Amino acid sequence: MRACPINCTAVKQQLMTCSSITNDVDRMSRGNIPCRSPAMLPDFDPNDTEAGMKILEDLTENVHRMQQLVLEEIITRNAHTEYLEGFLNGQCDMQVFKDKVPVVNYEDIKPYIERIANGDSSNVISAEPIIELLTSSGTSGGQPKMMPSTAEDLHRKTFFYNLLVPVMNKYVDGLDEGKAMYLLFVKPETKTPSGLMARPVLTSYYKSSNFKNRPFNRFNIYTSPDETILCSDSKQSMYCQLLCGLVQRQEVLRVGAVFASAFLRAIKFLEDNWNELCSNIRAGRVSDWITDPSCRNAVSLILGKPDPELADLIEHECGGESWEGIIKKLWPRTKYIEVIVTGSMAQYVSTLEFYSGGLPLVSTMYASSECYFGINFKPLSKPSDVSYTLIPNMAYFEFLPVNKNHDDVQCNGVCKENCGEDVETVELVDVKLGQYYEIVVTTFTGLYRYRVGDILMVTGFHNKAPQFRFVHRRNVVLSIDTDKTNEDDLLKAVTKAKAIVESLGFLLIEYTSYADTSSIPGHYVIFWELTSKGSNHLPVLDPNLMEQCCSTVEESLDSVYRRCRRKDNSIGALEIRVVQHGTFDALMDFCVSQGSSVNQYKTPRCIKSEEAINILDSRVVGRFFSRNAPYWEPGK
Structure with missing residues (x-):
């Protein structure tokens, strides 16, 4: 295969002012390391705040040069892959790349990724071997998207995680004096026909040697043993991680999970199981239903001997009249809660604040299955200012x-x-x-x-x-956890469900929806305005029929929603609220009063405004829930 070697001298000249990275480029030009992107991932001690911040300052000061270097290396390395060869014809020029290579959506590249999943060479899209496919939570009308990943990509993610350490150390003192109670979980994974694993990005990272062999710096000493994080039974994993966190409560300086929804799900789990957890602590023995052997052994070592005093203390706090501020009561040394509270997770801020006892809510990073993007340089800022x-x-x-x-x-x-x-x-x-x-x-x-x-x-x-x-x-119009339901998917699901009532002579006049997170777990709510054919009268509704409608909507939503609903229990039963005749006229009047154009008004398929939701709720005449969780299995 032909190669387009990087002009290391030119690269070095570009980056002379970026000192921490120029050292790597020097080694490239001397032939000590390959001309490839690890040169842009300089090694440093994450606990050395000054060195870490210096790297961040260099990177953010030399943005244009670094972006040119990144694009040049990507093109040079991959110009002769099947995908790029078709556009570049072997050229390694950045301007030709921008002129010839189209901006694409997932459907455009899906056939190439599926070919690799089915056994074709990685060289379809990548000069580096694709070692796994990362399943994205963002999906439309079926299976999660699959994103290619290489061995080098794990090192890039590790470098990114390490950059978070000096940022937090800059703003929070004493993080080396205790542990983090981070509740981390793996998700289901499947094998593609080619033998490649297909799994979520965080499951990939937690199962990697980069995570398992991580240096125990102050930012990754967790109360949860790796065995509990890697336990495939989500209930056992949750129980054991909370048990370990309670036993080590005096060492905990930080608590959190990846998403706000996951952390609140853990709080709800604690509400439902604190009596049993206290019983384990009092007896110094893990419940018999914890059957995963490695998980059980790891937790038993932490649990140690019986501790009735600790069990009494936890019982006192959890058995009180209110759980307001429970995080600070159970883990009194906690300095902040680390969860993503931006985007769709912002809907959980008020609930987190209720439980937090005034602790800061920290969103450290912005990342996805496709790429890790950015870092919050002011981690103690309010969620709305992140x-x-x-x-x-x-x-x-x-x-x-x-x-x-x-x-x-x-x-x-x-x-x-x-x-x-x-x-x-x-x-x-x-x-x-x-x-x-x-x-x-x-x-x-x-x-x-x-x-x-x-x-x-x-x-x-x-x-x-x-x-x-x-x-x-x-x-995306609806999201509770990692689910992302767009307007088209919601329309298709509602269309299937309304066929049930329309076959009996009813008509669905209008509908809208919202993600109700007032309880844990949150759930989808769909407002329906129904009438009988030939009249404006509200039909008499059969509860069994309406429950069937709820189930039909759920069965019609994508696999990520169904997994969250059935296996993860991170989404509650879907609800249809039937409203009285004229409700959607009242909604339109409200929207127009807020500045919407009468001529351009269209019923919003998802409502965010509390006032608008109150208008709909005040006219509800019937509430119905899906009785059973929808069918789901990995890869289906």
């Missing part, structure tokens, strides 16, 4: 300008985008303050000018690196 600084050596970033519709903001609380197909992309250094963009990535793992689907707003700059606030996912 912005992420994109790290320029993670991938090559471009941006599609997005136009926002003011009328939609007024009525619905969500913004609709208008990205024309002919809109030119903007480079990372050229984005404008206050403007909205959809992020496009070119990665080291075989994605080229790929639309991630995230809408971001530029909020500022750190040195020359733009900072972004995550606004929302493109086209």
Whole structure:
């Protein structure tokens, strides 16, 4: 295979002012290490705050040069893959890449990824071997998307995680004086016909040698043994991790999970099981139903001898009249709660604040299955003020300008985008303050000018690196956990369900929805306005029939929703609320009063405004829930 060698001298000249990275480029030019991206992942001690912050300052000061280096290396390495060869004809020029390689969606690259999943060579899209496929939670109408991953990509993620340590050390003292009670879980995985594993990105990382052999610096000493994190039974894993966290309560300085929804699910689990947990602590013995041997052995070592005093203390706190501030009561040395509370997770902020006892809510990073993007340089900022600084050596970033519709903001609380197909992309250094963009990535793992689907707003700059606030996912209207249901998927599911009532002479006039997170777990709520054919009278509704409608909607939603609902128990039973005649007219009147145009008004398919939800709720005449969780199995 032909190669387009990187001009290491030119690269070195580009990066002379980026000292920590220039050292690696020096070694490249001397032939000590290969001309490839590890040169842009400098080794450093995460506990050395000064060294870590110096790397971040270098990266954010030299954004343009680093982005050029990243794109040059990706093109050079992959120009002769089947995908790029068709556009570049062997050329390794960056401008030719931008002129010839199209901006794509997942459906455009899906056939190439499926070929690899079915046994074709990685060289279809990547010069480096694809070692696994990462299943994305963002899916439409079926199976999760699959993103290619290489061995080197694990090192890039590890470098990214290590960068979080100096940032937190800068803002929070004494993190080396205790442990983190991070509740981390693995998800189901499958094998593709080629033998490659297909699994979520975090499951991939937790099962990797990078995680298992991590150096025990102050940022990754966890109360949970690895055996409990890697336990495939989510209930056993949750129970054991909470048990370990309670036993080590005086050592805990930080608590959290990846998503706010997962952490709140753990709190609900604790509410339901604290009596049994206290019994284990009092007896010094793990419950018999914990049958995973490695998990049981690891927890038993931590549990140790009986501790009735600790059991009494936990019983006293958990048995009180209110669980307000329970986190601070059970783990009194905790300095902050680390969970993602941006995007769809923002709906959980008020509930987290109730349980937190005034602790800061910290969102450290912005990442996805496709790529790790950015770091929150001000981790103690309020959730509503969180912005992420994109790290320029993670991938090559471009941006599609997005136009926002003011009328939609007024009525619905969500913004609709208008990205024309002919809109030119903007480079990372050229984005404008206050403007909205959809992020496009070119990665080291075989994605080229790929639309991630995230809408971001530029909020500022750190040195020359733009900072972004995550606004929302493109086209996603409902999300409780890792599920992402878009408007089309919701329409298809409702269409199947309404056929049941329409066969009996009823009509579905209108519908809308929202994600109800007032209880744990949250659940989808769909408002229906029904009438009898030929009249405006509300039909007499058969509860069994309506429950069947709820189940039909759930069975029609994608596999990620069904997995969260059935296996993870992270989403509650779907609910249909039937409203009285004229309710959606009242909703339109409200939206118009808030500034929407009468001529352009369309019923929003997802409601964010509390006032709008109250209008609908005040006219509910019947509430019905799905009786059984929908069918799901891995790979189906």
